[in-house]
Amino acid sequence: MASPPAKLREDTVKAQRELDAINLALRGDSIWRAHNEGTPASIAEHAGAASPGRGSVARPTRTVQEQYQIAFDELSVQIPKIGS
Numbered sequence: 464m465a466s467p468p469a470k471l472r473e474d475t476v477k478a479q480r481e482l483d484a485i486n487l488a489l490r491g492d493s494i495w496r497a498h499n500e501g502t503p504a505s506i507a508e509h510a511g512a513a514s515p516g517r518g519s520v521a522r523p524t525r526t527v528q529e530q531y532q533i534a535f536d537e538l539s540v541q542i543p544k545i546g547s
Contacts, residue, residue: 485541506541509534 466472491505504512513531515523523531 481544485544488537488541504533506534506537509537 467475487505489506491508492502495502509530513523513527513534515521515527
């Protein structure tokens with residue numbers, strides 16, 4: 464079986480690296496986290512921190528609002544990368 468053209472391989476590796484970077488931003492670095500290393504909070508972690516408790520009717524705290532804004536801002540950076 465013939466190997467794919469070099470350009471196709473390069474494009475595939477580039478796309479995989481871009482997807483890995485997006486996934487890292489969305490979910491965080493599970494390998495570092497598994498070794499109890501400090502890692503920046505992921506978009507998912509910020510969104511989780513912004514989520515009120517189940518059945519909560521209280522107004523969101525300033526911290527919740529800040530976490531929501533961080534998640535929103537970081538996700539806004541990643542979304543255009545998905546479509547390109």
